[in-house]
Amino acid sequence: MSTPSSPSSTIVKLSPECQQYYQDVRIKNKYQGVVYKINKETNQMIIDKTFQNGCSFNELIQCFKENECSIIVFKYVVLNSPKLYFIYWGSETAPQSDKVLYSNAKLTLAITLKGIDVKIAGTKNSELTEEIFKERGTPKQA
Template sequence: MQSRSGVAVADESLTAFNDLKLGKKYKFIIYGLNESKTEIVVQETSTEQDYDSFLQRLPENDCKYAVYDFEYDIGRGEGKRSKIVFFTWSPDTAPIRSKMVYASSKDALRRALNGVSSEIQGTDFSEVAYDSVLEKVSRSAGSH
């Protein structure tokens, strides 16, 4: 699957996603572009449960994509829920070229990942803070 920018999604990117979604093998996956900027590849997978350790993996000056298995409890005795959240991390300080390639390649990855519930666009850490994501995820959950 290719994006408008001609960037393809590596098979391993889909395999890792399915391992997270179906196998609950990972808590999060960080994706990036390969050296030649032709393919979206897995840069890291983690079983680390702490949300802060996920945030620490997002670089201050470069773009990434990420998928996070976000667990939350909305109260009302409904117990924990889990949503798969897709992140496009594009900090203001990232190089323009990098921001352009990531922006134009996002759709190929996003379309390839079936089962994502929410999408977060982050340009600084306040937009990807736990509470910001929780608010967006619980809003998209809606009430039955």
């Protein structure tokens, strides 16, 4: 008799489109960013949304929803230099099972997606402000 696997033991697989959309952001400049989502029925990471080139930082912030988790790759310009951000959003009010599932998926994506400049995580909006993005994307002075 089999038992359903718990979220902590579930391996999230990437759909073939995940890597393609990442390349569309990173290399082809087709999009400014992409929001990844987990299809809980298939335990597969899929594309939830894309950001058109020229979108505002406010459009990105709107994706950080209460009671939800998400993973976002977003190109943001700091000091006239585009930086590729890998963003993990795990709202402090999201269900614990979602946090565990997305945390596992974050590790899978972080290994798979090459060329990320900045990794950033947040559980509340105050942790993902534009000022923080600028600070994290600015090279440190020696």
